[in-house]
Amino acid sequence: MKLFLLKFFTWWSGQTFGTQLWTWRFGELVGKDEMGNTYYRTKGGVIDPTLGFQRRWVVYNGYAEASKVPPSWHGWLHHTVDVAPTEESYVEKEWQKPHQPNLTGTPYAYRPAGSTLASGHRPKATGDYQPWTPGS
Known part of the structure; x- marks a missing residue:
């Protein structure tokens, strides 16, 4: 029952019921890539008038x-x-x-040198930084 409801209400974990129905009714399988994603187009390559x-x-x-x-x-997807x-x-x-994969938000995300997240503390300024003070 849970999987059935997920098909109706979630799009991020696979195709929804609506997408599955649309694909079955109007779609034509074009191919599959090395990651298992499947690619479709309208049957017969028909141009959508809208x-x-x-x-x-x-x-x-x-x-x-x-x-x-x-x-x-x-x-191909973006008509290039x-x-x-x-x-x-x-x-x-x-x-x-x-x-x-996109690693943003994970422990493996890219953190350049100087980032507060890279090592937990920011390195000292190199001497070329002049802080602004009021009245100067």
């Missing part, structure tokens, strides 16, 4: 986080390229990096 372009969407495998979409699929990576021989560019 939008003026084809609807495309992703159903995430697990927690819904946009950074889980690889660069190859990101271009017209051909999906499964419909062509996509070759990754040398500058493309592998996926890293």
